[in-house]
Amino acid sequence: MDQAVSGAIRAEKPRQGWAGLWNISFGFFGIQIGFALQNANMSRVFQSLGSAIDDLPALWIAAPLTGLLVQPVIGHLSDRTWLGRLGRRRPYFLGGALLAALALLVMPESSGLLMAALLLWMLDASLNVSMEPFRAFVGDMLRKDQHTAGYAVQTAFIGVGAVAGSLFPYVLDHLGVSNIAAPGGIPDTVRFSFWAGGAALFAAVLWTVLSTREYAPHELAAFEGEEPFHAPSAEALATRSPLGGLVWIAAGAAVALGVWTWNLEKEVYLLGGLLAGYGLAVIAAVLLARAGRSASMLAGIVGDFAGMPPIMKRLAFVQFFSWSALFIMWINTTPVVAQYHFGSADPASAAYQQAGNWVGVLFSVYNGVAAIAALALLPWLARRLGKARTHALCLTFGTLGFALFLVLRDPHLLVLAEIGIGIAWASILAMPYAILASSLPQAKLGIYMGLFNVFVVLPQLLVATVMGSIMKAFFPHEPIWTMAFAAATLLVAAVAALRIKAPAD
Structure with missing residues (x-):
C-alpha cells in the first residue's frame, strides 16, 4: 500500500519508492491492453464484417470524437470530485474500466458493422474515462522532482500492456486457436483475445484502486502552498464578446461548403460540425460568465481552453502532428502490410489474416x-539534452521508422521500422506530460491534462475525416502512401519540439 498522508500537514509530499510508482501506474497496464486490442484489431474486425478499406476512417471516427468530448469533461469533474475513501481520480478509473471490460466482452459477438462501430464508441469512451485521470494522478501523488520518473514508469506500463494486447491473437494462433472465420465472422483468435483483455484490464485497474490512497484536496493545497480551487480563466470570459464564437461557426460553414462544392468524403462534414459546435460553445460560455455563472462546467472548460499557458500551447502543436502520424499508422498498417508484404488485399484470405497477426507482432515490437x-533511454537523454530536445530527437527516430515502410518489402525487416517508432512512442507518452505536470497549477491539473489530450484527439478526427478524401483523389488503391504522410507529419512535430523551453531545460 502506498504511503499516504495521515492527518499531519507536511510541507512536501513524501517521496515514493518503486513500489509506490508501480502501484500508481499499474492500472495503465490494463488500460493499454484495451487500447492495443482496439488499435491492432478494429480495422480487421470491420473488414471481416464487410467494410471496404475506403470506409475504415469513417468507422474509426467514433473513437476520437468520444475522446474529444469525454476527456475535458472528466478532467473538469475529477478536479472537483472527492468521494471519501475512494478519492478524487479513482472513481473514474474504476467506472471506466468496468464499462471497457464489458465492451471487450461483447465486441466479438458483433452481428454487423453498426453494432461493432457502436461498441467501439463505448470501448473508447470507457477507456478515456479511465485514462484521463491517470495522467493527473501522477502529478497528484508525486513530488515535482519525481514527475519524469513517474511518467516514465507509466509509459513502461503502457508499452508492456500494449505488447500483451497486441500479441494475444498471434500467441493464440500458435497455440492452435482458429485464426480463420467464415465470411462475415470474426476469428476465434480475436474473440478470445478481447475476452482475456477485458479481464486483464479490469484486474489491473482494480489493483491501483485498492493499493493507493489519494491526498485530499486540502492536503494537496497545503503541499503545494496553493489557494483552494478557483476559476480565473472562466471569469475572464465575462470580458469577451460572445460574437467571437461566430468566427468558429463561419469556419465550420466554410468546411461544409467545401465538402458540397468539391464532392469530398461526407465524413468531412463532421469536421465542419465540430468547428461550428465549438463556436456555439464559446457563445454560450461567454453568456454564462457574464451572467455570473463562471463556475459552470461549460464556462470552466471553454475558459481554460482559451487561457492555456504558453508552454501548453507549444506542446499542443507538437502533440497535434505527433498523433496525426500515429492515427494514420493505426488505421492503415494492416491494409498496408497485407497488400505490400503478404500480397493480399482480400480480408477473407488466409494471407490477409496472417498479415493481421503479424501487425500485432509489429505493434508489440514498438x-x-x-x-x-522509457526507463533506460529517455532519462539518460533528458539529463544531457533537456526534455524538449530529447523529445525532438525521439520524434526524428519515428520519422525514419515510418519512412522505412516505403522501402522495405520483407515483413520481418519491418521490425527495424518499429524500433524507430517505438522510441518516438515512448517520448510522446512521457515527455510532454512530464513537462506539463511540473509547469501547471495543481488545482487545475485534471482539466489541463484533459484539454491537452484534445490535441491527441483532434488530429485523429482530421485523419479520419480528411485522409480518405486525399487517398481517393491522389492515391486510390495505394495505401502505402499513408506512411509517407505519417513520416512528414512526425517530422513537423520534431522541428516544433525544438521551440519548447521546458522548466528544467
Whole structure:
C-alpha cells in the first residue's frame, strides 16, 4: 500500500519508492491492453464484417470524437470530485474500466458493422474515462522532482500492456486457436483475445484502486502552498464578446461548403460540425460568465481552453502532428502490410489474416521498445539534452521508422521500422506530460491534462475525416502512401519540439 498522508500537514509530499510508482501506474497496464486490442484489431474486425478499406476512417471516427468530448469533461469533474475513501481520480478509473471490460466482452459477438462501430464508441469512451485521470494522478501523488520518473514508469506500463494486447491473437494462433472465420465472422483468435483483455484490464485497474490512497484536496493545497480551487480563466470570459464564437461557426460553414462544392468524403462534414459546435460553445460560455455563472462546467472548460499557458500551447502543436502520424499508422498498417508484404488485399484470405497477426507482432515490437526506452533511454537523454530536445530527437527516430515502410518489402525487416517508432512512442507518452505536470497549477491539473489530450484527439478526427478524401483523389488503391504522410507529419512535430523551453531545460 502506498504511503499516504495521515492527518499531519507536511510541507512536501513524501517521496515514493518503486513500489509506490508501480502501484500508481499499474492500472495503465490494463488500460493499454484495451487500447492495443482496439488499435491492432478494429480495422480487421470491420473488414471481416464487410467494410471496404475506403470506409475504415469513417468507422474509426467514433473513437476520437468520444475522446474529444469525454476527456475535458472528466478532467473538469475529477478536479472537483472527492468521494471519501475512494478519492478524487479513482472513481473514474474504476467506472471506466468496468464499462471497457464489458465492451471487450461483447465486441466479438458483433452481428454487423453498426453494432461493432457502436461498441467501439463505448470501448473508447470507457477507456478515456479511465485514462484521463491517470495522467493527473501522477502529478497528484508525486513530488515535482519525481514527475519524469513517474511518467516514465507509466509509459513502461503502457508499452508492456500494449505488447500483451497486441500479441494475444498471434500467441493464440500458435497455440492452435482458429485464426480463420467464415465470411462475415470474426476469428476465434480475436474473440478470445478481447475476452482475456477485458479481464486483464479490469484486474489491473482494480489493483491501483485498492493499493493507493489519494491526498485530499486540502492536503494537496497545503503541499503545494496553493489557494483552494478557483476559476480565473472562466471569469475572464465575462470580458469577451460572445460574437467571437461566430468566427468558429463561419469556419465550420466554410468546411461544409467545401465538402458540397468539391464532392469530398461526407465524413468531412463532421469536421465542419465540430468547428461550428465549438463556436456555439464559446457563445454560450461567454453568456454564462457574464451572467455570473463562471463556475459552470461549460464556462470552466471553454475558459481554460482559451487561457492555456504558453508552454501548453507549444506542446499542443507538437502533440497535434505527433498523433496525426500515429492515427494514420493505426488505421492503415494492416491494409498496408497485407497488400505490400503478404500480397493480399482480400480480408477473407488466409494471407490477409496472417498479415493481421503479424501487425500485432509489429505493434508489440514498438510498444516493447517504448517500455525499454522509457526507463533506460529517455532519462539518460533528458539529463544531457533537456526534455524538449530529447523529445525532438525521439520524434526524428519515428520519422525514419515510418519512412522505412516505403522501402522495405520483407515483413520481418519491418521490425527495424518499429524500433524507430517505438522510441518516438515512448517520448510522446512521457515527455510532454512530464513537462506539463511540473509547469501547471495543481488545482487545475485534471482539466489541463484533459484539454491537452484534445490535441491527441483532434488530429485523429482530421485523419479520419480528411485522409480518405486525399487517398481517393491522389492515391486510390495505394495505401502505402499513408506512411509517407505519417513520416512528414512526425517530422513537423520534431522541428516544433525544438521551440519548447521546458522548466528544467
